[in-house]
Amino acid sequence: MKIGKATAPRSAICASDEDRIVVRGADLSEELIGKINFGDYFHLLVTGRRADAAASEVLNATLVAIAEHGLVPSVQAARMTMAAAPDAMQGAVAAGILGSGSVILGASETAGRLYLAVEKAAEQHGGDLRAAAHAVISDLRARRQPIAGYGHPEHKKRDPRVGALFDVSLRAGGGQRYVEIAKLVEEVIPAIVGKELKLNVSGAIPAVLLGVGFPVNALKGVPMLARTASLIGHLNEELEDPIGFALSYQATREYEYTGPMPAAAPKRGGSE
Known part of the structure; x- marks a missing residue:
């Protein structure tokens, strides 16, 4: 990331005065609240453009897809932190x-x-996406x-x-070029890596x-935003049905020390 030449703080995202709040050129109270869903609002905040039908459906679908996947590391970290500081959901x-x-x-x-x-x-490679995928993965x-x-x-x-x-x-009518590239990468991987690695949600x-x-x-912000929603759900459950310390206890039960031990102390005997 390069250092900008700006000498004064500036942003094209939001401005406000006593009477109104403007977000990306729209009046928040009059044009956005109750008239745009949160996924589309996220799109507007990030890009400065209203999401068209395809972008809206695709973006909202990705947010749903990545929000939750059980007790993954991010969830465990959050729940154990909540167990230690139940008054600090933000932490x-x-x-x-x-x-x-x-x-x-x-x-x-x-x-x-x-x-x-x-x-x-x-x-x-003369526009050959398969050859390009092979070269990049190689x-x-x-x-x-x-x-x-x-x-x-x-x-x-x-x-x-x-x-x-x-x-x-x-x-939804979204462009398929990168879907095609993703599938081609999946297809060329076995010959290069020696085993199949199938596409995942990421x-x-x-x-x-x-x-x-x-x-x-x-x-990167898409899974972060989605996972934030899931974390709040997990943390609300943590407050009602705590497992944070149970996660810690399980780690302790499986713990194995692999470092050196001090030399055995000599046996004490006789009188001093």
Whole structure:
């Protein structure tokens, strides 16, 4: 990220005075409240544009798809934090979101950049997307880099959310170019990696969102926003039916110390 040349703070997102609040050029009270759903409002906040029908349906579908998946690491971190500080839901939510990196939640952005790299590489392969996908994945493999958006510890055949999102995108009229690229990457992986790595939801999300013009720089924000909603649900349950300490106790029961031990102390005997 480059350092800007601005000498005064500025933003095109919001302004307010005594009488009104303006968000992206619209009067919040008169034009937005009660007239736009939250997914579309998120789109407006991020892009400055009203979501068309395809973008609305696809974005809302991705938010639903990624919000919840059980006691994943972000949820466990949040629930254990809540157990330790039940008066600070904001801290517990933050604990869950702070792990949004290359493995958890952040993989959607990485996968999106992968698809853009394949698209760019196709220019050097006469427009052949399959050849471009093979070249890009081969380069990742040579550099021992993970292939974001592919493989899942539980969904070995293919993450069931992938097909659902692709169906929404097609039905809504979203662009299919990045869906095609995502599928081609899946197809070339076995010959390069030596095993199948099927698409997961973090690969499907950028494929459908890029197809409706969602910016790649904001892709990570989609799973973060969605997971925040789920975390609040988990934390409300934590307050009513706590398991945070149970999660901690399970870790303690399975704990194995692998470090060195001090030398045995000499046995004491006789009188001093």
